[in-house]
Amino acid sequence: MNTQQSIYGLTRDQLAAWLLAHGHRKGRAELLWESLYRKRLTTFEDMDEVHSDCLRLVEEHFAVETLGEHVRQESVDGTIKFLFRLQDGNLIETVLMRHKFGLSVCVTTQVGCNIGCSFCASGLLKKSRDLTSGEIVEQVMKVQLHLDRQGKDERVTHIVVMGIGEPFDNYDHVTDFLRVIQDPKGLAIGPRHITVSTSGLADKIVEFADSDLQVNLAISLHAPNNELRTRIMKINRAIPLEKLMAAIDYYLSKTRRRLTIEYILLKDVNDGTEQALELAELLGERFVNVNLIPYNPVDEHGQYQRSEHGSVLAFYDVLKKQGLSVSVRLEHGADIDAACGQLRSKQLSR
Ligand code: SAH
Ligand code: SF4
Helix, strand or coil: CCCCEEHHHCCHHHHHHHHHHCCCCHHHHHHHHHHHHCCCCCCHHHCCCCCHHHHHHHHHHEECCCCEEEEEEECCCCCEEEEEECCCCCEEEEEEEEECCEEEEECCCEECCCCCCCCCCHHHCCCCEECCHHHHHHHHHHHHHHHHHHCCCCCCCEEEECCCCCHHHHHHHHHHHHHHHHCCCCCCCCHHHEEEEECCCHHHHHHHHHCCCCCEEEEECCCCCHHHHHHHCCHHHHCCHHHHHHHHHHHHHHHCCCEEEEEEEECCCCCCHHHHHHHHHHHCCCCEEEEEEECCCCCCCCCCCECCHHHHHHHHHHHHHCCCEEEECCCCCHHHCCCCCHHHHHHHHC
């Protein structure tokens, strides 16, 4: 199998350093960068502003395209789900969503996920490997190139790291990815337009708070006490709420940024007003927004159902009355299996 490293995996500084080490000055890195992210050329041949010696060298070591489009599904609401084939044959998914405020892309960070949450389609498939930073950036580029081809001058404005995988279990590649997509001379996606979601790896939350990345963070909490959280997310056994809340407090005091608390509503499991009160008590005065997520049913997890509309409203009201900032996540592409991991798991079982 011919596998090559994706050029998208390098930050602008890393690209300049690599070229310098191979005898090319910085200006060439800048031209190459511009060809990749501003002109969005996908073959080295077309990058005629870059010196041919430099291109030849780069081509020996890197590829521009490493993802192949396997399936693309478009929803009536404009959501597009892409299933990409990696060089090793693995399939991953990426979703483009349309909002009033812009276009967001949800990226995958691992092939499968080892956290194994009981309600999630991604956790059904154990992690077979981490994605490289290049493979994560390329998902965004592939979506942007698709938009470019439509000729409507649309740009990806927001990124959510909420596809298959636990981003903090692939920390270095994910943070390189975040640096590449923010580069002002590249895709220039602002840090406040980017959200990383984690199942709660406390040590990495602390490391993230200490880093210079100004990106938003979301925590998949999903339950207000250890007993319930361990039942639906087994990671809670290794990292119980006390440890997670301590990491959250560290993050809040260090960054002073509002944190998102994700809470999936599972009928008769965690969606009672009792749990809403317990959640409000757990969160207290912290600077957070609670994002209530309607459960997207997964065939293999038949024990869970989506909460009734009335329960969602009641849960919302309790949190509001307790003084919390709350939102309900809008659904996108319900007609095309847009819940994370669903299209991929269906394709694999076929
Ligand atoms: N691994 C990370 C990020 C990927 S999952 C995490 O768990 O946070 C992104 C979000 O989708 C998480 O909040 C996750 O709990 C939620 N999710 C997983 N399966 C879902 C489903 N079937 N319906 C609705 N949300 C789901
Ligand atoms: Fe992994 Fe997130 Fe799914 Fe849990 S919810 S199994 S951490 S992808």
